[in-house]
Amino acid sequence: MTNINCLLFFLTIFLSACASSNQSLQKPSSAEERYYTSAHPNRNISGQLEQIQHSVKRISATAIYQAYYFDGLYLRAEQLDYVDIQKLASRNVTYHRSTAGTAFIIGRGNNHVAFLSCAHVISFPDTLISYVNDGSVTENSVISSISIKKHQSNLIFDLHRFRSFEIIARDDLQDLTLLTVSLSENEDFYAPPLSIEIGDPKDLRLGSYVMVMGYPEGFPMVTDGIVSDANRNSYGAFLTDALFNHGISGGVIIASRDNYRSFEWVGVANSTSAKREMQLVPNPLTVDLYQPFEPYADEIFVQQKADIVYGITQAIPVTIVIEFLQKHEEKLARLGIDVNRIISTEY
Numbered sequence: 001m002t003n004i005n006c007l008l009f010f011l012t013i014f015l016s017a018c019a020s021s022n023q024s025l026q027k028p029s030s031a032e033e034r035y036y037t038s039a040h041p042n043r044n045i046s047g048q049l050e051q052i053q054h055s056v057k058r059i060s061a062t063a064i065y066q067a068y069y070f071d072g073l074y075l076r077a078e079q080l081d082y083v084d085i086q087k088l089a090s091r092n093v094t095y096h097r098s099t100a101g102t103a104f105i106i107g108r109g110n111n112h113v114a115f116l117s118c119a120h121v122i123s124f125p126d127t128l129i130s131y132v133n134d135g136s137v138t139e140n141s142v143i144s145s146i147s148i149k150k151h152q153s154n155l156i157f158d159l160h161r162f163r164s165f166e167i168i169a170r171d172d173l174q175d176l177t178l179l180t181v182s183l184s185e186n187e188d189f190y191a192p193p194l195s196i197e198i199g200d201p202k203d204l205r206l207g208s209y210v211m212v213m214g215y216p217e218g219f220p221m222v223t224d225g226i227v228s229d230a231n232r233n234s235y236g237a238f239l240t241d242a243l244f245n246h247g248i249s250g251g252v253i254i255a256s257r258d259n260y261r262s263f264e265w266v267g268v269a270n271s272t273s274a275k276r277e278m279q280l281v282p283n284p285l286t287v288d289l290y291q292p293f294e295p296y297a298d299e300i301f302v303q304q305k306a307d308i309v310y311g312i313t314q315a316i317p318v319t320i321v322i323e324f325l326q327k328h329e330e331k332l333a334r335l336g337i338d339v340n341r342i343i344s345t346e347y
Contacts, residue, residue, distance in 0.1 A: 034203055034257070035203050035204070035205050035208065035257065036199075036203055036204050036205070036208040036209070036210075036227075036255040036256065036257045036264075036266070037208070037209055037255075037256055037257060037259065037260075038205070038207040038208050038209055038226075039209060039259075040209060040224075041260045042259070042260075043259070043260055045260050048260075048262075048263060049211070049213070049222055051195060052194065052195070052196060052213060052252070052254065052263065053213055053220060053222070054190065054192050055104050055105040055191075055192055055193060055194040055195070055252075056102060056103075056104045056105075056213050056214060056215070056220070056251070056252060057102070057103050057104065057105070057115065057156050057157060057158055057215075058100070058101075058102065058156070058157040058215035058218060058220070058247070059100070059101050059102065059103045059115075059117060059121065059122070059154070059155065059156045059157070059165070059179070059215075059250070060098060060099065060100045060101070060154075060155050060157075061098070061099050061121065061122045061124070061152060061153070061154045061155070062096055062097070062098040062099075062152065062153050063096060063097050063098075063124035063149050063151070063152045064094065064095075064096050064149070064150045064151040064152070065094070065095055065096065065097065065128070065147040065148065065149055065150065066092060066093075066094055066147065066148050066150050067092060067093045067094070067095060067128075067145055067146070067147040068085050068086065068088075068089035068091075068092045068145060068146050068147075068148075069089055069090055069091050069092065069093075069144070069145045070085075070088060070089060070090060070143060070144065070145065070146075071090040071091070072090070073088060073090070074142050075088065075142065075143045076141060076142060076143065077129070077141075077143065080143075080146075085146055093283070093299070094150075095147075095283075095301075097124060099120075099121050099122070100121070100215070100218060100246065100247045101117055101118060101121030101122075101214075101215070101247055101248075101249045101250045102117065102121075102213075102214035102215045102247065102248055102249060102250035102251040102252075102269075103115035103116060103117035103121075103156065103179055103250050104116060104117075104194055104213075104250070104251075104252045105191050105192065105193045105194060106193055106194060106325075106337075106342055107193050107332065107335075107337035107338070107341070107342055108191060108192075108193055108337070109335060109336025109337045109338075110335055110336025110337075111182060111183045111184065111185065111187075111336075112180050112181070112182055112183065112335035112336060112337070113180065113181045113183065113189070113191045114168075114178060114179070114180050114332060114335060114337050115156070115165065115178070115179040115180070115181070116176065116177070116178060116179075116250070116268070116321065117176075117177050117179060117249075117250035118175050118176065118177065118249045118250040118268065118270045118316075119170045119171060119172050119174075119175045119176055119177040120172075120175055120249065120270075121177070121249050121250055122154060122167055122170075122177055122179070123170065123172060123177075124149055124152060125149070126148070126149050127146065127147065127148055127149070128146070128147040129143055129145075129146050129147075130143070130144045130145045130146075131143055131144055132144045154166070154167065154179070156179070156181060158189060158190065158191070163181060163189075164181075165179045165180060165181045166179065166180050166181075166182070167179055168180050168328070168331050168335075169324075169327075169328040169331055171324055171327075174316065174320055174324060175270050175316060176268070176316065176320070176321065176324045178324075178325075178328055178331070178332070180335060193342075194252065194265060196254065196262070196263045196264060196265050197262070197264050197265070198264065198265050198318055198322070198342075198343055199255060199257075199264030199265055199266040199318060200236065200264075200266070200318075200319075201231075201235070201236035201237070201238060201266045201267055201315075201317035201318055201319060202231055202236035202319070203236075203257070204227045204230045204231070204236065204238050204255065204266060205227065205230050206227065206228060206229075206230055207226055207227065208226070208227040208230065208255060209224065209225075209226060209227075209255065209256075210224065210225050210226075210227055210240055210242065210253050210254065210255045210266065210267075211223070211224050211225075211242075211253070211254050211255070211263075212224075212225065212240075212242045212248065212251045212252070212253050212254075212269050212313065213251055213252050213254070214247065214248035214249075214250065214251025214252070214269060215247045215248065215251070216243075216244075216245030216246065216247045216248040217245055217246060217247050218247055219247075221248075223242050223243050223248075224242060225240035225241045225242025225243075225313065226240060226241050227239070227240050228240065228241065235317045235319040235320050236317040236319055237314075237315065237316075237317050237320075238267070238315055238317065239312060239313065239314060239315070240253070240313050240315060241312065241313070242269070242313045243313075244269065244312070244313040248269055249269060249270055250268060250269070250270070251268070251269040252265060252268065252269075253265070253266055253267040253268060253269055253315055254266065265318055266315075266317070266318055267315035267316055267317050267318055267321075268315065268316040268318075268321060269313055269314075269315055269316075270314060270315065270316050280300050280301070280302060281300070281301050281302075282296060282298065282300065282301070283298045283299045283300070283301060322343045325339050325342060325343060326339060326343070
């Protein structure tokens with residue numbers, strides 16, 4: 001064999017080996033395809049995200065409370081069943097509490113639209129009791145005030161409009177709730193159910209790339225994050241460093257395992273870490289009556305404020321959501337919504 005032939009022979013072997021190596025890098029093994037990708041998108045995914053966003057809505061809830069104060073009166077909890085607190089109260093004040101969050105559409109039928117969100121977004125206690133805590137009495141024995149919820153309004157926003165929704169199911173332990181909006185015939189309410197398949201959060205790994213879609217601070221947004229502490233429990237719970245702001249609770253978490261040709265629903269954003277502190281605030285019902293630099297001379301209230309620790313978002317895995325939907329299958333069926341169609345994806 002001549003020197004030229006030898007050179008061509010070895011060059012052919014070298015190129016073949018390089019081609020084989022490149023091919024093996026570009027085509028992941030079947031084991032790798034099982035898991036969600038840890039790579040950032042390398043293609044245009046705006047159209048897919050816009051389609052998903054049509055199913056994501058902003059919600060808010062407001063509760064009206066009547067507070068009764070018992071200044072100088074040693075009222076104990078065991079006396080509440082046989083006294084008239086309105087007559088005993090030295091004064092009373094009406095105030096409100098409001099929350100904001102995200103919900104997304106999971107089904108539609110029989111002129112009803114069903115939404116999924118977090119229970120804490122729409123949950124307010126019926127009664128709030130505060131106790132005297134000045135060292136003169138035993139702790140939590142003498143009542144200082146009682147607040148009773150008089151009314152709650154629930155609103156969902158769509159295309160610069162808002163309308164009421166009803167709460168049909170709630171699980172405070174799992175922090176999930178089912179909401180519904182009733183539609184009249186031929187009503188113009190754009191409400192497409194979430195069109196992506198249900199995924200398996202157990203296939204998320206350290207470093208998996210996820211996206212969260214919701215309404216932080218009332219704005220429609222999509223944010224991304226990296227999964228940490230995957231498979232925290234048997235349901236596949238996980239943490240992500242996606243930014244968490246007020247209002248994104250109930251946002252849908254999505255991931256892809258096929259290089260972003262499609263997305264799967266893997267969880268619901270529900271909480272973050274926060275530091276809590278107490279603050280003195282003006283009477284919320286009269287503060288707007290005052291002008292800037294005018295002396296404030298009304299009542300002062302105590303309010304609890306939570307400072308968010310950004311970069312830690314806790315997720316409800318979709319496996320828990322499936323159990324929640326199955327538990328309330330009959331309620332959804334009465335609305336004309338088939339749970340099996342929502343959770344039909346095989347793991």
